Amino acid sequence: MVEEKKESKKNEFEPKIVGFLCNWCSYAGADLAGTSRIQYPPNVRIIRVMCSGSVDSVYILRALLEGADGVFVGGCHPGDCHYLDGNYKARRRMVLLRDILDTLGLEQERVWIRWISASEGQQFAETMREMTEAIRKLGPTPITKQWNI
Amino acid sequence: MTDKILKVKNGDVAGSVNEFLKELLKSGKVHALLVMQEVPSKKISFPVLISDPGQLNANVFAPVLPVSTASIVSKITKFQAAEKLVGVVMHPCQIRALVELVKLNQASLENIVIIGVDCLGTFPLNIYTDFPEKKIPTQFILDAFKNKSKEAEKYLRSACLVCKDPVPVNADIVLGLYGADIGKEVFVEVCTDAGKKLLDGIKLDSKDVKGRENAVKVVREDKANKRDEFVKKKSSLKGIKVLSEFFDKCVNCHNCMKACPICYCKECLFDSSVFDAEAYKFLRKAESKGLFKMPNDSILFHLGRMNHMILSCVECGLCEQACPSDILLMDVFIPAAESAQKEFDYHPGKDPEEKIPMVVYQEDEYVEVGEA
Numbered sequence: 368m369v370e371e372k373k374e375s376k377k378n379e380f381e382p383k384i385v386g387f388l389c390n391w392c393s394y395a396g397a398d399l400a401g402t403s404r405i406q407y408p409p410n411v412r413i414i415r416v417m418c419s420g421s422v423d424s425v426y427i428l429r430a431l432l433e434g435a436d437g438v439f440v441g442g443c444h445p446g447d448c449h450y451l452d453g454n455y456k457a458r459r460r461m462v463l464l465r466d467i468l469d470t471l472g473l474e475q476e477r478v479w480i481r482w483i484s485a486s487e488g489q490q491f492a493e494t495m496r497e498m499t500e501a502i503r504k505l506g507p508t509p510i511t512k513q514w515n516i
Numbered sequence: 517m518t519d520k521i522l523k524v525k526n527g528d529v530a531g532s533v534n535e536f537l538k539e540l541l542k543s544g545k546v547h548a549l550l551v552m553q554e555v556p557s558k559k560i561s562f563p564v565l566i567s568d569p570g571q572l573n574a575n576v577f578a579p580v581l582p583v584s585t586a587s588i589v590s591k592i593t594k595f596q597a598a599e600k601l602v603g604v605v606m607h608p609c610q611i612r613a614l615v616e617l618v619k620l621n622q623a624s625l626e627n628i629v630i631i632g633v634d635c636l637g638t639f640p641l642n643i644y645t646d647f648p649e650k651k652i653p654t655q656f657i658l659d660a661f662k663n664k665s666k667e668a669e670k671y672l673r674s675a676c677l678v679c680k681d682p683v684p685v686n687a688d689i690v691l692g693l694y695g696a697d698i699g700k701e702v703f704v705e706v707c708t709d710a711g712k713k714l715l716d717g718i719k720l721d722s723k724d725v726k727g728r729e730n731a732v733k734v735v736r737e738d739k740a741n742k743r744d745e746f747v748k749k750k751s752s753l754k755g756i757k758v759l760s761e762f763f764d765k766c767v768n769c770h771n772c773m774k775a776c777p778i779c780y781c782k783e784c785l786f787d788s789s790v791f792d793a794e795a796y797k798f799l800r801k802a803e804s805k806g807l808f809k810m811p812n813d814s815i816l817f818h819l820g821r822m823n824h825m826i827l828s829c830v831e832c833g834l835c836e837q838a839c840p841s842d843i844l845l846m847d848v849f850i851p852a853a854e855s856a857q858k859e860f861d862y863h864p865g866k867d868p869e870e871k872i873p874m875v876v877y878q879e880d881e882y883v884e885v886g887e888a
Contacts, residue, residue: 456877
């Protein structure tokens with residue numbers, strides 16, 4: 368019985384999400400979610416970066432090509448960037464990345480950028496829930512099946 | 517607009533332009549010239565930086581582009597702007613690339629006077645050096661153009677077949693072929709004050725040349741149509757399976773990056789050790805995937821490179837020319853450039869004052885990005 372349960376769990380698709388969170392807002396927001404004991408899915412692997420504007424799209428592409436089912440970028444709300452305009456630049460970069468994703472043939476919905484402040488622990492947890500479910504619906508990344516990538 | 521012409525003597529177009537350039541050097545109008553000149557073996561023309569008029573043997577209409585001349589102007593002016601006037605003779609695509617490099621702070625136009633040449637297209641290096649039936653490529657392409665024959669098209673590089681604009685923009689003067697009586701005259705179009713100053717005192721003939729404007733319009737329309745068709749035809753080259761097959765032959769030499777005028781980084785991310793990893797990470801990936809192709813980052817390289825340079829891509833096709841595996845890179849890069857540049861309404865090489873989209877922003881744009 369226990370074995371069976373384990374087996375069915377194993378077959379269920381658990382999305383792997385890589386999250387780039389800015390040090391000043393989103394990472395602190397994630398921290399707040401943790402310290403406030405707000406539950407959220409453990410599917411996101413968080414990488415702290417100094418600014419959402421410091422996330423070169425190449426790193427997002429690498430995560431996707433290495434088999435991540437989704438990539439999340441979290442930054443300060445527009446106008447609140449610690450470095451004044453990093454998130455505005457991240458936003459433009461995301462627009463360009465959508466084009467590259469189109470060439471690669473991956474769904475744009477696999478890459479999310481959201482603005483989460485240091486006080487929005489609840490918001491962070493909710494966003495993670497939302498994204499995990501959205502990616503679960505999309506299914507596993509087709510990249511894993513392609514060994515010549 | 518055009519009212520000056522250079523009379524061609526004895527049907528020798530290259531020789532007559534050479535005399536004109538020699539005059540610029542001799543008179544001290546320019547201190548040096550960067551221009552295409554035949555190498556001693558006469559096999560190919562390469563850019564030379566020349567200050568001795570006696571040794572000038574320029575062939576500005578040689579239908580070949582072995583290396584990016586924009587990168588060479590960058591090499592010359594990156595650390596220090598030219599202190600004396602240098603004339604640079606360039607193809608239209610290379611002028612576009614130079615404008616982009618100036619925006620990227622990789623070149624200075626101070627004391628640089630751009631002499632643009634109308635481009636009839638260029639041949640791949642091997643076709644140029646061993647031209648069929650031992651014909652002289654320059655003569656061949658000029659004749660084909662004069663006779664309105666499509667014979668040259670079967671040899672042209674694919675980038676040239678769908679050239680974005682074969683007529684120079686942002687040059688100080690233009691040596692024009694479109695609309696000219698080939699073999700008898702070359703238009704000398706003055707576009708800027710610097711160009712006017714350059715020609716001051718240089719003997720040129722005047723002629724009422726109404727045909728130029730229309731001829732330019734016609735060739736631009738023709739090329740735009742061909743490019744549109746190309747983009748439409750190739751935009752199906754998308755998707756993981758198609759793309760991975762497309763890059764199957766890639767040997768990860770990074771020649772495309774080295775040949776690209778826009779890829780200026782001294783140390784490319786992909787040449788660095790950023791993506792190096794411990795053995796266990798490779799093995800773990802093999803375990804989880806079953807197998808994977810090595811080297812494992814060639815698609816990442818191409819997409820990463822695309823992401824870095826596509827907004828400034830001037831479609832010169834030097835990446836494709838440099839590929840030892842003959843991957844037709846333009847098939848993927850031109851449609852990608854078209855859609856990315858459209859997204860930001862950006863036209864590389866058009867306006868030196870325009871900022872590259874990735875360094876500017878507006879607070880109230882793309883607000884839907886970042887919202888649920």
